[in-house]
Amino acid sequence: MTYAVIAYLITIALWFLWGVATLRRERSLRDD
């Protein structure tokens, strides 16, 4: 069960990080 939970948590974390990075990149281009 532990491995399954880790797999789901890593999936969520990866997409969350990508989302934050994407929003920040767009904001930096908009603000320039």
Next chain:
Amino acid sequence: MPTIPRWFDRLGPILWAASLALVAYSFWLAMRAPIEVQMGPVQKIVYVHVPSAIATLIGFGITFAASIAYLATKEWRWDALAASSCEVAMVSATVVMITGPLWARSAWNTWWTWEPRLTTFLILWILYAGYHVVRASLRSHARRTVSAVMGIVFFVNLPIVWKSIEWWRGSLHPKNVTMTPEMRGTLLVGMAAWMLFYAAATLQRLRIEWRAEARAEAGNPDSAGAPGGARA
């Protein structure tokens, strides 16, 4: 100057809401799905691993198609779609590369083995990582043309990944999987959820390309096709 199309603003939130709700629902279904007799609860990784792998292949497939369209038309929007789709597919591929070994440790008693599907998928991951590295290192129009060529050439590996379990012996990935109807339903919902998520993420990523292009046309030509920190 290119402005972000209005339908982006309308469709984006709808896609995000629908995809996040469906992903959450697929997680809930995965939690409630029957526990596989031989592998136990770790088998539930399949409900995120397989949909992510399919989203990866579709994402790189769209990069391939958009790259051809860019070379044929030299229209920057195709390059924007190719790069955006490639980035989202790359994150999906990374999910596959991480969840796979977690599965393998339980199923095959090893984190990694050089069996055909794993090896070809690793090659795929490295190739498209190279796409992003090379793209970030080039400027404006050369960036677009070189990216399009990579998007087309690297696609050759996709059918190899798909067919690897048939073309080579020694594959640990099964050709056919027996699932209960409940398990199959959970997997199908997972696939729909991650496809929708891919679409929402690609649309979101396209906004960066649009802003970079607007910026370039406004007087900073080096930033064309170079969103974010990659602009020269």
